[in-house]
Amino acid sequence: MDELTQRLIVHYKPLIVGFILLTFLADFLMGLFLFRWKKSGFTPFGEFLSIPFSWWELLAVSLFLFSGILLGVAAGLSIFSILLVVLLVRFHGYNLSDYLGVSLYDPLKIAVVSFWICLSAYLPLQMLAGLSETIGRALHLPVPRQPAVDLFLHASKPIDIVIILSLILIAAPIGEELLFRGFLYQFLRYHFTKRKAIVISGLIFALLHLHWITFLPLFFFGMILAVVYEFSGSLVLSMAVHFWFNGFTACLLLLAKYG
Template identity: 30%
Template sequence: MNLLALSQGEFGHTILQDIALICVIGTLIAGLIHGWLRKASPNLQWHKIGNVSTEALGSADILGCLLVSLPFSLSLISPYQDPSDNDLSSILLIANFAILSLMAGIVLAIFQKRGLLPDALGLHPKHPMQVISWSIAAYIFFFILSIAMSQLGLEEWLSSRLGEQQRQQIVNEMMATQENQKRLIMILGACVIAPIAEEIVFRGYLYPVVKRYTEPVIAAIFTGVIFGAIHGQIWAVIPLSLFGILLAVLYEKSGSIWACILCHAMFNTINVFFMLTMGDQL
């Protein structure tokens, strides 16, 4: 492939595919190494560290993860498509959010079938206020981290290598559309549906399955980087990957998926607020 002949968008898409591939291969190797280490040293129980249980998960869940993460990964697996060629109609937006909800529903059904709900996801936390406080603290920490990365010149560094920063198509649509119905769908999808569906799939299922066959740090890095990559913006992959890793830590600390959902929802809602109020000033 001649990278010099690619457009800016195609080049970024190729880098994201490479990042995802490296992450998958690295995790597979880590899984093999950790499997060998555990067999050689039965007392090693790294995957049991933290508040996220892996006891009821098995090899069949690897296929389950491939299934429920497929819609999220299509942007990486599929060939690059110029966003200007695609029209995000209200029907298409509803269909996309419905598919995300379906994948989260499949995860809930898997846990329910095994009699693991609500314990598997910590849906009934013993200390709800603690869950809320941890969520707010995690968001504040990431907000400060984002400011620090900006002050250190991360955006300028990326732009000097990748060209002028581009926004996600749905962001451009939200800022440009004059259709109240479409805007409402995007707001509800971004602030409610996406945080719930993505957290149930990535932190609620993908993270503990990877943790089961490796250990928490590798699982957090893998799910975090994949989470950053599937959003399809090379300029945002570093902060979003760090955010994904932070959400995995939050899940382990709180033991409840509600903490991740709340933190994710705060992140998206505040971003949407600034998009709609400040627009092109961002």
């Protein structure tokens, strides 16, 4: 258990207990939903716009993405690769509204459903990260914080904090979903089976975060986001789930920093 977690438990125990109870309720309801959904044969709620991205397009996006990682652009995501994905969607003759699945669900439904999905998954994923950290410490391995977390905790100027929060809450959910679900998963889904596409996209999503402690939770989170996209047909919904996930983490960091 690191210093941040200990500080949160000491100062915000009632809040944490309430969050855990709310998570258990969300998980219970999610279990009932999955049970009923299984009986219906996991019927999709919407169909995403399938775009036949080619291997050459994958190579082009990968080159831009890895150049962003090497240069440290926007925490490892190249803005150019995101713009390239948008241009490729237009090149294939599709409009962005259909590509994002904007019209499939109303904003209120997206907000509520995405919050429920994230609440169900957040605590189990954090427990998995905690387990990885515990194993790492037991094996005397280096247990570094994520760069974005360190950057936030050491930021002192209000403008720096606003910029970091904007990257965490806006840029990351939009950019990463466009790249990993809107492009990579689309590519894998076109060339491989659904199951392989979900697993491989989650694996690459976790690997490219370059942080071994959070590899397992990010791997499962990436697969959850791919499943959300696959069965909802809406990239906006996966963006919203990603936003809530990062938002929960941002709230914990704010409490740890200023509480």
